[in-house]
Amino acid sequence: MKRLMLIGITVAALAGVAAAAPVSVEIATEPGLNVTAPQKWLQLFAEIGQTGVRIRGMRAGERPRLEELGGSRRVVGVLTRRGDLLLPGGKFRQRDRAALADYFDRVAKDGAEGVEAPRGRFDLTEKQFRTAYDALSEPLGFATKDQPPRAVVERVRDRLPIALEIDRAAERTLNNAGPLAEDLEPLTVGAALAVMLARDGLALTPEHPRGGEVRLRVAVAGDVADSWPVGYDPPASPRETAPVLFEFLSVEVEGFTLTEALDAITPRLGGLPVYWDHASIAEAGVDPASTQVRFERKRTYYKRLIDKLVFQARLKSRLRVDEAGTAFLWIGR
Known part of the structure; x- marks a missing residue:
C-alpha cells in the first residue's frame, strides 16, 4: 500500500511539470x-x-x-x-x-x-512565495503531543494544497524520531512544522522547480540555504501582542529546575503557548530538566520572571507570532 501511494505522488509531481515552450x-x-x-x-x-x-x-x-x-x-x-x-x-x-x-x-x-x-527569500517570486505562505498559514488543527513527527508530517501532507516532499536523509531522521513532548495545535502549519522539525535538525523550505509548481521540502537543515522560520517578530509591541506576559504577580521560586518552573508558570499564561528550541539548547550543552533556578520573593510580571529564569540556564525567551498572528514564546539560545 505504501509503495502504491509513493508512486501516485511521483506521477502527480511529474504531471505538474510543464513542457518547455519553443x-x-x-x-x-x-x-x-x-x-x-x-x-x-x-x-x-x-x-x-x-x-x-x-x-x-x-x-x-x-x-x-x-x-x-x-x-x-x-x-x-x-x-x-x-x-x-x-x-x-x-x-x-x-x-x-x-x-x-x-x-x-x-x-x-x-x-x-x-x-x-523580482525574486526574494527562497529565490521565489512574490506570487510563488504567496502560494507557499498561504498554504502554511492554515491552522494545524490537531493535537501533536505524544505523536511521532513522521505521523504529523503525513497528516499535514494529506491536507496541504501544494505538494510536500521529504528528502531521503530527512526521512530516515523522521522515522527514528521520538514522540513530541509539546502540543503544536495552537499554531499554523508553517510554524508548527518549523518548531517540530527544528528539534531533530530538520528544516522546511519552499521551492519552485523550473517548469513546475511551488512545493514544500523537508530536508536536513544543513542541506538547505534557508528554512521556513519559527514564527516572526510581532508587528505590534510585546505588551499589545501578549498582554498576559505583563500581568503582575507576587512570586518566589526555590528548589525547582527550569523545566519544572516553566511547567508551573505556563498554565497561568492564559493559553499562550511556550515551546523549546531543543536543538539549540542541546548544542549549548544545557539541560533545562536538571538546571536549578531560583527567584527571590518579589512582585514582578510574567515576562520578566520567565526571562530571569531562563537566563540562569544561559537561554532567552523570544515572543513570536505565527503566520496567522498567534503569539507564542520560543525559548532557546
Whole structure:
C-alpha cells in the first residue's frame, strides 16, 4: 500500500511539470555596432542550442520584450553598440555562455515570470512565495503531543494544497524520531512544522522547480540555504501582542529546575503557548530538566520572571507570532 501511494505522488509531481515552450529569438542591433559582432552572437546562440535566431536593425524606440504566442514564446533583444545583449530581465556579454543558456531554459519553462519577476527569500517570486505562505498559514488543527513527527508530517501532507516532499536523509531522521513532548495545535502549519522539525535538525523550505509548481521540502537543515522560520517578530509591541506576559504577580521560586518552573508558570499564561528550541539548547550543552533556578520573593510580571529564569540556564525567551498572528514564546539560545 505504501509503495502504491509513493508512486501516485511521483506521477502527480511529474504531471505538474510543464513542457518547455519553443522560444524564437530576434535581435535588434543598435547603429554603430561592430560588423563582426552579429556573427559572433549567432555562433554563441548555436553553441547553446538556440537556432533560428534572426538579427536585424533596430527600430525607433525598440526595447527588449518577451511575447507569449500561444504555445510558443518570442524574445526580442537589443544588441548595443558596445556589444552587450539586452534581454527582458537580463544583460549578457559573449563570455556569459552558461548564463545565457540558463536564461533561455527559464524562458522556455517559466516564461516571463522566470526571468522578469523580482525574486526574494527562497529565490521565489512574490506570487510563488504567496502560494507557499498561504498554504502554511492554515491552522494545524490537531493535537501533536505524544505523536511521532513522521505521523504529523503525513497528516499535514494529506491536507496541504501544494505538494510536500521529504528528502531521503530527512526521512530516515523522521522515522527514528521520538514522540513530541509539546502540543503544536495552537499554531499554523508553517510554524508548527518549523518548531517540530527544528528539534531533530530538520528544516522546511519552499521551492519552485523550473517548469513546475511551488512545493514544500523537508530536508536536513544543513542541506538547505534557508528554512521556513519559527514564527516572526510581532508587528505590534510585546505588551499589545501578549498582554498576559505583563500581568503582575507576587512570586518566589526555590528548589525547582527550569523545566519544572516553566511547567508551573505556563498554565497561568492564559493559553499562550511556550515551546523549546531543543536543538539549540542541546548544542549549548544545557539541560533545562536538571538546571536549578531560583527567584527571590518579589512582585514582578510574567515576562520578566520567565526571562530571569531562563537566563540562569544561559537561554532567552523570544515572543513570536505565527503566520496567522498567534503569539507564542520560543525559548532557546
